[in-house]
Amino acid sequence: MRFFVQQRSSLLTEFGWLAFFFAIFVVLVYAFNLWVVPHHFNDKIAVMLAAILAGVVMIAVRARWRR
Numbered sequence: 001m002r003f004f005v006q007q008r009s010s011l012l013t014e015f016g017w018l019a020f021f022f023a024i025f026v027v028l029v030y031a032f033n034l035w036v037v038p039h040h041f042n043d044k045i046a047v048m049l050a051a052i053l054a055g056v057v058m059i060a061v062r063a064r065w066r067r
Contacts, residue, residue, distance in 0.1 A: 020058060020061070021058045024054040024057055025050055028053055029046065029047055029050040031050075036049075
C-alpha cells in the first residue's frame with residue numbers, strides 16, 4: 001500500500017546536490033578553522049561539526065526545494 005509516490009531525480013541533479021553539499025562543507029570548514037580552532041579546539045572536531053551542519057543545511061534546503 002502506497003501513501004505517496006516518490007519522484008525519481010536524474011543523476012545530474014544528484015551530482016548538483018553533492019556539489020552544493022561540498023560547497024557548504026568547504027565554506028564551513030574554512031570558517032571553523034579560522035574562528036574555532038584558534039580557541040583551543042581540535043581541528044578534527046571543527047571538520048566534524050562542519051560536516052554535520054552542512055548535512056543539516058543541505059537536507060533543509062532540499063526539503064524546502066521539493067515543497
